[in-house]
Amino acid sequence: MTDGDARPLAVLRATIDALDRELLQLTARRMAVVAEVAAYKRAHGMRVRDPAREREVLAERTRDAAELGLPVGEVEAIFRLLLRASREHQSALRAEVPPGEPPRTVAIVGGHGRIGRVMARLFGDLGHRVLVADVDTEIGAAEAAAAADVVIVSVPIDVTEQVITTIGPHVREDALLMDVTSVKRAPVEAMLAATRASVVGTHPMFGASVHSLQGQRVVLCRGRGDAWADWLARTFTARGLVVTEATPAHHDRVMAIVQVLTHFQTQVLGLTLARAGLPLEETLRFTSPAYLLELYVAARHFAQSPALYGPLEMRNPELGAVTDAFRGAATELATVLRAGDQAAFEGMFAEVRAFFGDFTETALEQSSHLIDRIVERT
Template structure:
């Protein structure tokens, strides 16, 4: 782009909105922000912007898109930043005449840089803006993954839906058992401490965000059903003390993970080594 690009962030006073304001300003863009707290309205922000970025809670994203879409120039770009892509992308295509890209920044607003952070882009209607957006993220060290909304939501049902579900289940089971986290750490290996760190990290976030992630991705239903069935099978194997079946279950999982097992052990060894060096 030869001239300065104007970025309009709808929801720009939220944490992710503020992150993108700083990011695009650092990359020499002019940034406008609009929310319920600003004098500039979302509609006026959309009119004045080359790139309109919708950064609002998942449950209101489609409504905001419908509200602002007709104000966006056909030469501009409309982006949403939710962790679910199918419905927002459909809404953008239906209600706007401009270029459309679904975007999922797979990181939180407190990251210090985009180095090795993943940004998923779902190009839906593009000409000039996809390369510009891809370039600006890659120039800052991000890993850009191109996908479709359907494939994105399928992957997120495991990466987020299944992962967060199992994490919350561990925490709730410990509560039900009356096991003190602090006391358990006195008995624990570094691997367990690392696992508890991941549990605690999620529990230190905004619960409404995780509720939306779990409940608004329709693909989560099948994923959680598969998880429940797998857990039930393993529980039955353990309760009946069927060692042969346990080994088959374990080896089946190991074979499925394949070459990633060695990589995972190497990475986790590094993390554990760094963790035990802390005072």
């Protein structure tokens, strides 16, 4: 075809638009079949996620893509998203909820907050009756707690124990009292002291802005009453969450690394950048993908509320130990760099590489994928 025979650009774009609509229609048909799969799995007591089937699908689709001359990596990414959407759809359709499972009444104290809304959606999707009590609702926290089978405290961390003490006596003995805060020792102790009901401490390891609950992690700390704790673990799993169990003390120690150290280093980076005297826009003209990834994490962090991160870090009992360790590592590294001591630098590299072990290979693969996606969108 010569340039003179080529179709006009407007026609080509209209054709692409029509093909995209066909893709959407096919996706809708696919999700309708996924709904049938969900019904079958529920009737037969099957799990939503089938890793062997997912591997089979990805292998076949990437093989087909290669035969059609399509970019294999991009096609694999598309089908991974489709598989995640399929799992989310099946979970929302209660595929892992046994047909005879009775619905519960779940009261969420602080249900108009960001995580409170996520909890309301989670339990509502699974067919439970949700009562929301907040500062702007007609129903009060104590009244909601007395009426519920499950009472969730989802309020700012600095008032969590106060709210627990207030509503705990209103929770029925045959019910469950739980919280969703980022520290666990103090809230669990407060719940055990405030009520004779079953007690479970939980910590959703994700923010309210997640697009899907599939594969998101939640920590569960048993306080009192294994029957309710087992029910809660099954409920979270049925909605696609990954449950990690821990004691409250172990949770807080691990969170000192997973949250406090992570947020602390991000805050140090942000504060250093803000005071370095070089405009952000100028650094972006020279950005590498890795720097851009770090900037996205830092800017995302500072776009959120200090009222969230301050108490989360300040109330962790391991705060002092982890920040002292960070300061010591930073001082040691700065000393090595200023001295130009390459041997010491390589020794530090070897120490950290040994700590990461085989995870370095996973990190290279996954971070390369993330960097590719970031570069595509810039």
